[in-house]
Amino acid sequence: MTIDMSVEIGGLKLRGPVLAASGTFGYGTEVPLLERRALGAMVSKGIFLRPRAGTPPPRIVETPSGMLNAIGLQGPGVEGLIRDYAPQWAQWDFPVLVNINGETAAEYGELAARLDGVAGVAGFEINISCPNVEQGGLYFGNDPRAAAAVTDAVRKRTDLPVWVKLTPMVTDVGVIARACEAAGADALSAINTFVGMSIDLTTRQPRLSFRTGGLSGPAIRPLAVHLAHQAARAVSIPVIGIGGIMRADDALEFLVAGCAAVQVGTATFVSPNAIAQVHDGIAAYLASHGFESLSDLPRYLPRD
Amino acid sequence: MFLVEAPLVARREVARGMFVLSLDAPQIAQSVRAGQFVNLGWSPGPLLRRPFSVYRTEGDRIEVILKAVGGGTEQLLAMTARDTISCLGPLGHGFELSPGPRSVALVSGGLGVAPMPLAAREARAAGMGVTWVHGARSVDELCSEADGDQQIWATDDGSRGFAGTAVAAVPDADLVLACGPNRMLAAVAMRWPDAQVAVETYMGCGTGVCLGCAVPLARGGYDRACKEGPVYRAADVEWSMLPVHLPYAISS
Numbered sequence: 001m002t003i004d005m006s007v008e009i010g011g012l013k014l015r016g017p018v019l020a021a022s023g024t025f026g027y028g029t030e031v032p033l034l035e036r037r038a039l040g041a042m043v044s045k046g047i048f049l050r051p052r053a054g055t056p057p058p059r060i061v062e063t064p065s066g067m068l069n070a071i072g073l074q075g076p077g078v079e080g081l082i083r084d085y086a087p088q089w090a091q092w093d094f095p096v097l098v099n100i101n102g103e104t105a106a107e108y109g110e111l112a113a114r115l116d117g118v119a120g121v122a123g124f125e126i127n128i129s130c131p132n133v134e135q136g137g138l139y140f141g142n143d144p145r146a147a148a149a150v151t152d153a154v155r156k157r158t159d160l161p162v163w164v165k166l167t168p169m170v171t172d173v174g175v176i177a178r179a180c181e182a183a184g185a186d187a188l189s190a191i192n193t194f195v196g197m198s199i200d201l202t203t204r205q206p207r208l209s210f211r212t213g214g215l216s217g218p219a220i221r222p223l224a225v226h227l228a229h230q231a232a233r234a235v236s237i238p239v240i241g242i243g244g245i246m247r248a249d250d251a252l253e254f255l256v257a258g259c260a261a262v263q264v265g266t267a268t269f270v271s272p273n274a275i276a277q278v279h280d281g282i283a284a285y286l287a288s289h290g291f292e293s294l295s296d297l298p299r300y301l302p303r304d
Numbered sequence: 305m306f307l308v309e310a311p312l313v314a315r316r317e318v319a320r321g322m323f324v325l326s327l328d329a330p331q332i333a334q335s336v337r338a339g340q341f342v343n344l345g346w347s348p349g350p351l352l353r354r355p356f357s358v359y360r361t362e363g364d365r366i367e368v369i370l371k372a373v374g375g376g377t378e379q380l381l382a383m384t385a386r387d388t389i390s391c392l393g394p395l396g397h398g399f400e401l402s403p404g405p406r407s408v409a410l411v412s413g414g415l416g417v418a419p420m421p422l423a424a425r426e427a428r429a430a431g432m433g434v435t436w437v438h439g440a441r442s443v444d445e446l447c448s449e450a451d452g453d454q455q456i457w458a459t460d461d462g463s464r465g466f467a468g469t470a471v472a473a474v475p476d477a478d479l480v481l482a483c484g485p486n487r488m489l490a491a492v493a494m495r496w497p498d499a500q501v502a503v504e505t506y507m508g509c510g511t512g513v514c515l516g517c518a519v520p521l522a523r524g525g526y527d528r529a530c531k532e533g534p535v536y537r538a539a540d541v542e543w544s545m546l547p548v549h550l551p552y553a554i555s556s
Contacts, residue, residue: 026513030531033307045515053525056545060508060516062352067508071515074526209547217351269352269509270345272307272392 003283004293007040007261009238010161010186012095012123014261016040017294018251018279021242021265022099022125022165023071027085028092033272038279039094040261043125043189044085046099049111051077061198061207066219066244067266068196070210073101078114089120097123097163100154103133105146109153116158123161126154126185129169129192141167141192144179155184163240165189166231168220173227174234181235189240189263190228194220217266218244225253232258233301246274248281255282255294258301305511306331310391312383313365320444321371322415323381329391330364338422339398339481339502339535342366343510345390346383350376353392355507355530357418357483366391369418369447395510396534399500401426405478407433410452411492413470413484414440417447419502423481424451435477439470439484471495482538490543497539503546505529520545 005016022043025031054074061068076084081098089096098121102108108126115121128141128150140146147164154162164180166173168191177188193214198207206212224243232239241254242263251262267274282294291297310327317323332342336358343353354376356368372378383389401408401423408427410420417438424434436452443463457465458473466473471491474480480499482492489501508516510530518526519533520542527533 024509024513026515030512032305032511054515054518056520057518057526058506058547059518060506060514062350065351067352069508069514069516071518074515074518266351269514272511 003286003291004295005279005283007294009240009260010163012041012161014040015094016279017255017261017282018275019043019240019261019263020268020275021263022046022127024265024268027081028096029085029088031268031272034268035273035276036094038276040279041095041097041122043097043099043263044081045075046073046101046127047075047078047081047111048073048101049078049107049114051075051080056209058208059210061213063196063198063215064219066215066217068198068208068213068215069193070208070213072210078111082115082118086118086120095122096120097125097161099125099127099165101127101130102150103130105132105140105149105153108150109157112154112162113157116160121160123163124154124158125163125165125189126150127165127192129165129167139167139169141176142170144175147176148179148183151180151183151185161186163187163189165192166227167192168194168223168227173230177231177234181237185237187238187240187260188231188235189242190231190259191224191243194223216244218246220244221250221253225257228254228259229257229300245278246270248278248285251278251282252285255297256300258299305393305395306335306391308332308391309388310366312385312387312389314385315381318369318447318449319440322369322445322447323371324359324367324369324449325380326362326365326367327389327391328364329366332358332391332393333361333364333366336361336366336394336422337398338401338426339419339500340394340396341510341534342368342391342393343395343507344368344380345392346380349379352508353390353510355395355510357502357534358394358422359418360421369415371415392510396530397532399423399426399481399502399535401430401432403430405432407435407477408479408481409435409437409474409477411437411470411474411480411482411484412439413488414445416482416484416488416502419483420481421449421451432479435475437470437474439473485548486543486546487548489538489541490546493538493541493543497537499538500535501538501541502534503529503536503541505534505546
């Protein structure tokens with residue numbers, strides 16, 4: 001029996017629920033061993049308007065069941081992306097969303113306007129885990145008004161799907177989720193990395209040159225499942241679960257917890273074909289439990 | 305690039321605490337070039353794979369060289385024959401050894417010996433005379449396996465060969481290849497700007513997507529040790545920005 005794994009996320013029809021997470025798949029041109037038939041969509045490495053060099057090394061360090069990274073959003077800027085990558089994306093049989101970043105709400109809007117209509121760009125994922133220079137460096141994602149302002153700035157400049165990637169570094173993720181939904185988001189990605197720190201006892205300095213980094217991997221999975229579940233209960237738009245998914249059972253936890261789809265990130269570093277393995281494992285679970293499609297999977301979303 | 309479940313077939317000790325593991329990985333053995341590496345994963349192992357230069361190949365086998373520097377490498381050294389190790393490779397951009405130079409000095413410090421046997425083989429095939437220069441803190445830490453038409457040993461404590469660094473012991477050569485601690489490679493860069501050096505960095509994916517293994521460049525910006533590297537023209541690297549205190553790298 002063939003399982004219908006297709007899913008629709010805010011107007012975007014995907015052939016499967018397993019997506020490549022931003023920053024773990026580059027621009028999609030360098031993961032040669034992946035069986036791409038299984039890839040539902042790809043979210044590009046985060047991009048700013050202008051090119052960025054990134055942070056000095058060390059940029060990554062492994063921690064128990066996880067890794068910290070501080071890459072600094074190294075990238076070619078929007079013009080480099082349009083020139084070098086979008087033309088390739090336009091040939092692919094899965095959609096590519098661009099993860100967009102900025103220092104002001106207006107910059108996010110400008111990025112969306114520049115990319116809107118570029119062949120190969122199917123939508124946007126807004127990274128709101130950036131410091132807002134107009135608010136003393138307060139992260140957009142920590143403040144419902146700033147998160148809504150960024151979402152609104154992008155929404156006004158494009159008719160393509162707009163997803164917002166939530167940060168876990170908040171008191172109540174539901175408040176931010178609702179603010180983004182009200183400002184016009186089509187879907188939410190939950191959750192970004194947790195801010196962490198690790199100290200080298202030889203040098204008595206932080207292991208990362210940037211001092212702190214984003215924690216990903218299995219270490220954050222239960223935290224991420226909880227936050228994705230909270231977000232899913234707070235809104236009526238789809239939520240895409242992210243956080244330490246290494247195998248199909250992990251993805252199924254997010255799906256049952258109320259997510260419409262998932263993104264796989266760190267696992268791709270360990271196993272280049274992780275996305276296909278997760279996809280196939282979900283299909284096998286559905287088949288062995290008597291479901292004919294992903295949409296038949298019961299979700300645990302109590303209303304009380 | 306191949307992903308292979310490679311059985312461990314042999315292990316030998318080549319210096320105090322320094323071991324060579326032989327793995328059965330035919331596709332990789334037949335395609336790897338000097339200076340390239342494999343990214344190894346094992347069970348239980350750490351979360352991320354660990355990069356190792358390919359030390360030698362023999363038929364369908366590849367060899368890597370390591371010391372126990374932490375829990376992960378201790379697990380690798382505790383494995384027994386027929387245990388399997390997941391091998392992703394060959395990865396990265398290795399040494400450029402086209403015919404031209406008449407002589408090459410292969411300069412290594414400690415585990416920096418890792419890429420040198422393959423380099424010796426390719427250099428010889430390109431018609432070069434090979435001088436092998438290997439250094440360590442003391443005689444018992446020198447890798448006992450050497451190659452080359454001429455061999456020079458260097459120890460910090462003078463317990464074998466030249467008393468001092470491997471870099472200070474290098475004779476005249478048309479081409480210099482080096483691998484070892486970043487501090488040593490910075491010294492190489494001062495003396496031979498055109499030397500080819502294999503740098504050590506932390507790595508995430510090994511395939512070019514995570515940008516975790518950034519190598520600072522003298523002209524500004526960064527590129528990736530796993531893709532454009534790990535071999536660089538010595539003067540192209542901004543050595544002052546590369547950490548010198550990495551507990552390990554291409555060999556842990």
